[in-house]
Amino acid sequence: MADQNNDHLVQSDDPDHPANLIPRLCKQFYSLGWVTGTGGGTSIRKDEHVYVAPSGVQKELMRPENMFVLSYPTPKYPPTARRYIRKPLDLKPSACTPLFLAAFERGAGCCIHTHSQWAVLVTLLVEKFHGKGACFEISDIEQIKGVPKGPGKGMHGFHDTLRVPIIENTPFEEDLTESLEKAMEQFPDTCAVLVRRHGIYVWGSDVAKAKTQCESLDYLFQLAVEMHRLELPWTQRG
Amino acid sequence: MADQNNDHLVQSDDPDHPANLIPRLCKQFYSLGWVTGTGGGTSIRKDEHVYVAPSGVQKELMRPENMFVLSYPTPKYPPTARRYIRKPLDLKPSACTPLFLAAFERGAGCCIHTHSQWAVLVTLLVEKFHGKGACFEISDIEQIKGVPKGPGKGMHGFHDTLRVPIIENTPFEEDLTESLEKAMEQFPDTCAVLVRRHGIYVWGSDVAKAKTQCESLDYLFQLAVEMHRLELPWTQRG
Amino acid sequence: MADQNNDHLVQSDDPDHPANLIPRLCKQFYSLGWVTGTGGGTSIRKDEHVYVAPSGVQKELMRPENMFVLSYPTPKYPPTARRYIRKPLDLKPSACTPLFLAAFERGAGCCIHTHSQWAVLVTLLVEKFHGKGACFEISDIEQIKGVPKGPGKGMHGFHDTLRVPIIENTPFEEDLTESLEKAMEQFPDTCAVLVRRHGIYVWGSDVAKAKTQCESLDYLFQLAVEMHRLELPWTQRG
Amino acid sequence: MADQNNDHLVQSDDPDHPANLIPRLCKQFYSLGWVTGTGGGTSIRKDEHVYVAPSGVQKELMRPENMFVLSYPTPKYPPTARRYIRKPLDLKPSACTPLFLAAFERGAGCCIHTHSQWAVLVTLLVEKFHGKGACFEISDIEQIKGVPKGPGKGMHGFHDTLRVPIIENTPFEEDLTESLEKAMEQFPDTCAVLVRRHGIYVWGSDVAKAKTQCESLDYLFQLAVEMHRLELPWTQRG
Numbered sequence: 001m002a003d004q005n006n007d008h009l010v011q012s013d014d015p016d017h018p019a020n021l022i023p024r025l026c027k028q029f030y031s032l033g034w035v036t037g038t039g040g041g042t043s044i045r046k047d048e049h050v051y052v053a054p055s056g057v058q059k060e061l062m063r064p065e066n067m068f069v070l071s072y073p074t075p076k077y078p079p080t081a082r083r084y085i086r087k088p089l090d091l092k093p094s095a096c097t098p099l100f101l102a103a104f105e106r107g108a109g110c111c112i113h114t115h116s117q118w119a120v121l122v123t124l125l126v127e128k129f130h131g132k133g134a135c136f137e138i139s140d141i142e143q144i145k146g147v148p149k150g151p152g153k154g155m156h157g158f159h160d161t162l163r164v165p166i167i168e169n170t171p172f173e174e175d176l177t178e179s180l181e182k183a184m185e186q187f188p189d190t191c192a193v194l195v196r197r198h199g200i201y202v203w204g205s206d207v208a209k210a211k212t213q214c215e216s217l218d219y220l221f222q223l224a225v226e227m228h229r230l231e232l233p234w235t236q237r238g
Numbered sequence: 239m240a241d242q243n244n245d246h247l248v249q250s251d252d253p254d255h256p257a258n259l260i261p262r263l264c265k266q267f268y269s270l271g272w273v274t275g276t277g278g279g280t281s282i283r284k285d286e287h288v289y290v291a292p293s294g295v296q297k298e299l300m301r302p303e304n305m306f307v308l309s310y311p312t313p314k315y316p317p318t319a320r321r322y323i324r325k326p327l328d329l330k331p332s333a334c335t336p337l338f339l340a341a342f343e344r345g346a347g348c349c350i351h352t353h354s355q356w357a358v359l360v361t362l363l364v365e366k367f368h369g370k371g372a373c374f375e376i377s378d379i380e381q382i383k384g385v386p387k388g389p390g391k392g393m394h395g396f397h398d399t400l401r402v403p404i405i406e407n408t409p410f411e412e413d414l415t416e417s418l419e420k421a422m423e424q425f426p427d428t429c430a431v432l433v434r435r436h437g438i439y440v441w442g443s444d445v446a447k448a449k450t451q452c453e454s455l456d457y458l459f460q461l462a463v464e465m466h467r468l469e470l471p472w473t474q475r476g
Numbered sequence: 477m478a479d480q481n482n483d484h485l486v487q488s489d490d491p492d493h494p495a496n497l498i499p500r501l502c503k504q505f506y507s508l509g510w511v512t513g514t515g516g517g518t519s520i521r522k523d524e525h526v527y528v529a530p531s532g533v534q535k536e537l538m539r540p541e542n543m544f545v546l547s548y549p550t551p552k553y554p555p556t557a558r559r560y561i562r563k564p565l566d567l568k569p570s571a572c573t574p575l576f577l578a579a580f581e582r583g584a585g586c587c588i589h590t591h592s593q594w595a596v597l598v599t600l601l602v603e604k605f606h607g608k609g610a611c612f613e614i615s616d617i618e619q620i621k622g623v624p625k626g627p628g629k630g631m632h633g634f635h636d637t638l639r640v641p642i643i644e645n646t647p648f649e650e651d652l653t654e655s656l657e658k659a660m661e662q663f664p665d666t667c668a669v670l671v672r673r674h675g676i677y678v679w680g681s682d683v684a685k686a687k688t689q690c691e692s693l694d695y696l697f698q699l700a701v702e703m704h705r706l707e708l709p710w711t712q713r714g
Numbered sequence: 715m716a717d718q719n720n721d722h723l724v725q726s727d728d729p730d731h732p733a734n735l736i737p738r739l740c741k742q743f744y745s746l747g748w749v750t751g752t753g754g755g756t757s758i759r760k761d762e763h764v765y766v767a768p769s770g771v772q773k774e775l776m777r778p779e780n781m782f783v784l785s786y787p788t789p790k791y792p793p794t795a796r797r798y799i800r801k802p803l804d805l806k807p808s809a810c811t812p813l814f815l816a817a818f819e820r821g822a823g824c825c826i827h828t829h830s831q832w833a834v835l836v837t838l839l840v841e842k843f844h845g846k847g848a849c850f851e852i853s854d855i856e857q858i859k860g861v862p863k864g865p866g867k868g869m870h871g872f873h874d875t876l877r878v879p880i881i882e883n884t885p886f887e888e889d890l891t892e893s894l895e896k897a898m899e900q901f902p903d904t905c906a907v908l909v910r911r912h913g914i915y916v917w918g919s920d921v922a923k924a925k926t927q928c929e930s931l932d933y934l935f936q937l938a939v940e941m942h943r944l945e946l947p948w949t950q951r952g
Contacts, residue, residue, distance in 0.1 A: 037384040037454035058446055115381055117461050124470050142645060142674035143591055146513040158647045158673075169380060171396045197396075198380035208534055216513035223593050228468070230704070232600050275860040275930035296922055353857055355937050362946050407856060409872045435872075436856035466944065618883060618912035619829055622751040634885045634911075684772055692751035699831050706942070708838050 006086040009049060010064045018044040018051035019064035021207060025112075026053060030060035034114035034218070040199065041113045043100035044207060048073055050082075050104060054091035068093050072104065095173035099201055102181050107151065108203035110210035115199040118221035123166050123196040125228055135187075136164045136194060138220055139235045146216030148209075150189025161235060163187065164217065166194040192217055244324040247287060248302045256282035256289035257302035259445060263350075264291060268298035272352035272456070278437065279351045281338035282445060286311055288320075288342060292329035306331050310342065333411035337439055340419050345389065346441035348448035353437040356459035361404050361434040363466055373425075374402045374432060376458055377473045384454030386447075388427025399473060401425065402455065404432040430455055482562040485525060486540045494520040494527035495540035497683060501588075502529060506536035510590035510694070516675065517589045519576035520683060524548055526558075526580060530567035544569050548580065571649035575677055578657050583627065584679035586686035591675040594697035599642050599672040601704055611663075612640045612670060614696055615711045622692030624685075626665025637711060639663065640693065642670040668693055720800040723763060724778045732758040732765035733778035735921060739826075740767060744774035748828035748932070754913065755827045757814035758921060762787055764796075764818060768805035782807050786818065809887035813915055816895050821865065822917035824924035829913040832935035837880050837910040839942055849901075850878040850908060852934055853949045860930030862923075864903025875949060877901065878931065880908040906931055 010019035022042050029035045029042070038059060043052045050070040053062060069086035082101065084093065094100075096113050103111040126134050138144060139161040149156050156162050165187045167179040176195060183193045191213050192202040202217060204210030224234050248257035260280050267273045267280070276297060281290045288308040291300060307324035320339065322331065332338075334351050341349040364372050376382060377399040387394050394400050403425045405417040414433060421431045429451050430440040440455060442448030462472050486495035498518050505511045505518070514535060519528045526546040529538060545562035558577065560569065570576075572589050579587040602610050614620060615637040625632050632638050641659040646652050652671060659669045667689050668678040678693060680686035700710050724733035736756050743749045743756070752773060757766045764784040767776060783800035796815065798807065808814075810827050817825040840848050852858060853875040863870050870876050879901045881893040890909060897907045905927050906916040916931060918924035938948050 036457045037381065037450045039381055039384060039454070039457075058450060115457070117457070117464065120379070120461060121464055121468065121470075124465065125468065128470065140645075140673050141596070142671070143513065143515055146515060158645060169378075169396060195380070197378050212513045212534060216515070219512045219515075219591070219593070223596060225464075225468075226593065226597055226701075227600065230597065230601065230701075232597075232604065274933045275857065275926045277857055277860060277930070277933075296926060353933070355933070355940065358855070358937060359940055359944065359946075362941065363944060366946065407854075407872060433856070435854050463940075463944075616883075616911050617834070618909070619751065619753055622753060634883060688751045688772060692753070695750045695753075695829070695831070699834060702831065702835055702939075703838065706835065706839060706939075708835075708842065 005089075006069060007065070009069045009086050010051075010067045012064075018046050018049075019067045022051055022053050022067060023062040023064060025207070025211065026059040026062050029112070029114065032116075032218075034112075034116050034214075035059040036115065039115035041094050041096045041100075042111070043094075043097070043104075044110045045072060045104045045108070049085075050101070052094050052097050052100060054088060055094045056092060066091060068097075070097070070101075096201075098174050098177040099180055102177060102184065103201065103203035106184060106203075107205065108210070109205050110207040111201060111203040112210050112214045113199060113201050114214065114218070116218050116221065118218055118225055119194055119200040120197060121225050122221045123194050123198075125225070126166060127196065132168070135166055136221075136224070137235055138162050138224055141220060141223065143216050143219050143223070147213055147220075148189075148191055148204075153189065162220070163190070164192050164194050164200075165190060166196055168196050169198040243327075244307060245303070247307045247324050248289075248305045250302075256284050256287075257305045260289055260291050260305060261300040261302060263445070263449065264297040264300050267350070267352065270354075270456075272350075272354050272452075273297040274353065277353035279332050279334045279338075280348070281332075281335070281342075282348045283310060283342045283346070287323075288339070290332050290335055290338060292326060293332045294330060304329060306335075308335070308339075334439075336412050336415040337418055340415060340422065341439065341441035344422060344441075345443065346448070347443050348445040349439060349441040350448050350452045351437060351439050352452065352456070354456050354459065356456055356463055357432055357438040358435060359463050360459045361432050361436075363463070364404060365434065370406070373404055374459075374462070375473055376400050376462055379458060379461065381454050381457050381461070385451055385458075386427075386429055386442075391427065400458070401428070402430050402432050402438075403428060404434055406434050407436040481565075482545060483541070485545045485562050486527075486543045488540075494522050494525075495543045498527055498529050498543060499538040499540060501683070501687065502535040502538050505588070505590065508592075508694075510588075510592050510690075511535040512591065515591035517570050517572045517576075518587070519570075519573070519580075520586045521548060521580045521584070524550060525561075526577070528570050528573055528576060530564060531570045532568060542567060544573075546573070546577075572677075574650050574653040575656055578653060578660065579677065579679035582660060582679075583681065584686070585681050586683040587677060587679040588686050588690045589675060589677050590690065590694070592694050592697065594694055594701055595670055595676040596673060597701050598697045599670050599674075601701070602642060603672065608644070611642055612697075612700070613711055614638050614700055617696060617699065619692050619695050619699070623689055623696075624665075624667055624680075629665065638696070639666070640668050640670050640676075641666060642672055645672050645674040719803075720783060721779070723783045723800050724765075724781045726778075732760050732763075733781045736765055736767050736781060737776040737778060739921070739925065740773040740776050743826070743828065746830075746932075748826075748830050748928075749773040750829060753829035755808045755810045755814075756824070757808075757811070757818075758824045759786060759818045759822070763799075764815070766808050766811050766814060768802060769808045770806060780805060782811075784811070784815075810915075812888050812891040813894055816891060816898065817915065817917035820898060820917075821919065822924070823919050824921040825915060825917040826924050826928045827913060827915050828928065828932070830932050830935065832932055832939055833908055833914040834911060835939050836935045837908050837912075839939070840880060841910065846882070849880055850935075850938070851949055852876050852938055855934060855937065857930050857933050857937070861927055861934075862903075862905055862918075867903065876934070877904070878906050878908050878914075879904060880910055882910050883912040 041053050050072045052068045071085045100111040144156045144162045165183040194200050202214040276294050279291045288310045290306045309323045311319050338349040382394045382400045403421040432438050440452040514532050517529045526548045528544045547561045549557050576587040620632045620638045641663045643655040670676050678690040752770050755767045764786045766782045785799045787795050814825040858870045858876045879897040908914050916928040
């Protein structure tokens with residue numbers, strides 16, 4: 001009768017098992033200032049399971065047994081097939097879960113959500129200078145080569161213009177799902193969506209890709225803020 | 239006849255015992271720049287005892303045996319019942335102690351005091367632009383959801399305006415107690431009070447809440463300073 | 477028949493062996509923000525071998541077995557003698573390799589490539605205020621003593637003007653080789669070349685020199701950006 | 715015949731022995747950005763010996779056997795009595811040594827030299843706005859309580875004005891000794907001297923005092939630069 005809560009799903013000796021990897025990633029993201037004050041989150045899909053860090057927990061102190069697990073049957077399944085098959089009794093699931101799932105449905109293997117101040121500041125600067133419908137644009141910076149041009153299209157070239165769509169924030173995080181999905185449709189090549197006054201969602205086909213793309217984007221946001229302060233334009237067009 | 243100094247109160251194998259936890263927290267706060275040069279401090283209430291880090295000690299090097307312990311009898315007791323029942327012989331108690339106690343009397347389980355530069359800069363900017371009686375205000379930033387609206391009232395909503403009162407600094411830290419208590423009465427929902435040109439006191443019902451609320455506030459102060467530099471208003475009202 | 481891939485070249489108990497040292501350096505560089513998102517790289521020459529970190533790998537997670545090794549016969553050899561004698565099967569060689577080799581041909585023992593934002597910002601400020609042909613110049617800062625005046629010429633003096641040439645970036649990193657070599661000829665005393673909108677290459681006769689020179693230069697770039705913001709000139713001439 | 719080089723002076727099981735403590739401090743100072751690129755240094759006096767970190771070594775990698783030791787006979791001795799009684803064969807003594815000794819002659823037990831960018835920027839701002847003879851002044855910031863008012867005079871009060879003299883840099887570090895000693899005479903209460911375009915020397919009666927005073931000063935320099943950017947005056951007088 002043991003393990004009614006599927007605890008075996010979060011018990012592994014493999015340091016790269018999602019239940020071990022998410023806590024390690026979150027600790028690293030904490031030191032980068034991405035998940036301060038329980039903000040942000042991370043999710044990994046592995047075969048038929050999706051692992052999600054819980055809500056409201058100090059991200060640098062997370063442990064494997066704190067992970068939520070959803071069933072994620074393949075091949076193409078009805079959305080109703082998704083359900084929590086493991087819940088830590090004393091924790092709440094992350095409000096980001098539907099947003100992570102939106103990325104997984106587009107083939108992602110890992111999705112990272114940060115509250116990076118550079119991301120927030122970029123959304124504010126874009127709004128101030130280009131208005132609400134505009135997306136973040138930058139070109140002619142080497143680091144944009146660290147962001148893919150789209151699924152199967154390789155990485156951005158140095159002279160390409162990287163565009164990251166920005167959606168408006170909502171009072172409840174789960175209500176972002178619809179506009180996030182819309183942005184994913186309008187920008188089918190993007191691997192990230194900025195959320196105004198909130199942060200960013202970045203995904204990739206595996207953990208390494210999601211993490212390094214998130215790093216490259218954060219580098220570009222920080223550089224863009226510094227460039228703005230020094231009155232240097234983000235693209236060659238000005 | 240041993241242990242006249244109640245050394246047993248700071249000896250525990252539990253890593254989360256206050257005598258072990260305060261040094262670990264202080265080391266983390268040091269790396270965040272909150273307790274540079276012996277500044278700042280941390281206190282935890284546990285049952286009938288209050289643990290306080292000593293004054294004038296390098297915060298990243300603290301050890302359990304450096305902790306002061308006060309008796310804190312419950313239920314409601316006369317203030318005279320509070321007294322040090324353990325004092326490290328070679329150390330001085332923190333001048334913050336009466337301020338920590340003011341938080342504990344309002345139900346806090348942990349109180350953190352930082353000298354964060356972002357907190358100090360915010361108090362200076364508020365004074366310059368809104369005058370001495372004004373409090374810090376920010377709204378429409380996701381991270382304010384990490385700060386509670388008041389005891390039993392849940393967290394701030396995205397569109398709510400977070401207000402943190404600011405009191406004037408005094409030459410002697412213990413003299414802050416009266417104005418801190420007055421601010422607590424005027425802002426009964428606040429979990430923090432800024433001290434102009436000095437830093438901040440943040441409290442919560444337990445260590446995790448006090449710490450994550452302190453992180454969320456510090457995030458907001460840093461963002462507010464950066465927003466000010468970029469001529470972005472802190473609230474939608476401007 | 478074992479070891480057809482020369483795995484023995486990356487197996488050593490010596491912590492300072494290039495195969496062990498490059499991962500340790502890359503981890504440190506990651507924490508300095510120099511190799512975010514798989515950017516940047518490091519190469520060490522040891523006797524007849526050149527060790528290079530692979531492309532597209534998380535720099536803080538590198539392992540000895542991830543290293544590429546080139547044969548580098550001495551004395552003076554035909555360029556055709558350089559070839560990979562060890563390739564990790566699942567990794568791609570770094571596009572920086574020809575650039576690292578250019579430094580080794582000028583006597584370097586170690587070459588470091590970073591995407592430091594301070595380096596990038598300095599290249600943008602120099603272009604904006606002095607145009608495309610200009611190099612970065614700074615004088616009268618103590619830290620320039622940490623940068624050599626040229627091979628066999630000792631370190632810069634406090635009143636000397638340190639000059640670092642800047643070359644234009646190219647869409648493909650290997651295409652930088654020609655202009656890098658030209659800059660090395662025009663500035664035969666330099667130990668570094670900045671790449672506009674990209675980063676920097678720094679070399680030295682051994683690992684310690686390359687690393688500390690890279691640190692001193694990065695310190696100077698950061699200081700120069702801060703000085704510019706405070707309207708302080710980089711040289712006494714203004 | 716063993717130990718002609720007095721190696722026993724740097725061999726101790728006590729983690730707080732100067733030969734063990736200096737490497738640990740230097741590693742911490744490296745992570746604070748104070749001793750980048752082999753810059754800066756630290757020295758401790760213990761009884762009849764003065765321990766000094768060597769010149770030109772990566773500060774985060776120092777080891778006890780890298781320490782230089784000078785004889786420092788007490789009571790009052792002729793300056794000629796000071797001499798190196800232990801020299802690591804492959805290293806050069808620090809050019810800061812005469813500057814450290816100047817502090818020890820005034821009763822210091824530890825002296826720290828950093829190249830902190832905040833210190834350098836403060837010296838540049840003071841020169842620009844107040845001219846070459848001026849010293850750094852700040853008041854009405856809580857952290858100035860972390861800096862002593864003078865030997866035997868306790869710490870600065872909140873409303874006191876903290877003054878740190880600034881001397882001009884010289885091409886050779888040892889040539890700073892005379893002006894450093896002159897500043898120590900003109901400001902007999904100071905525990906620190908800034909060096910324009912170079913960094914700072916901070917001392918204290920023991921390691922903890924020197925280190926925490928250095929931290930408090932660096933905090934104040936950083937805050938002062940940020941205040942300047944936000945057009946906030948350093949003292950109430952403006």
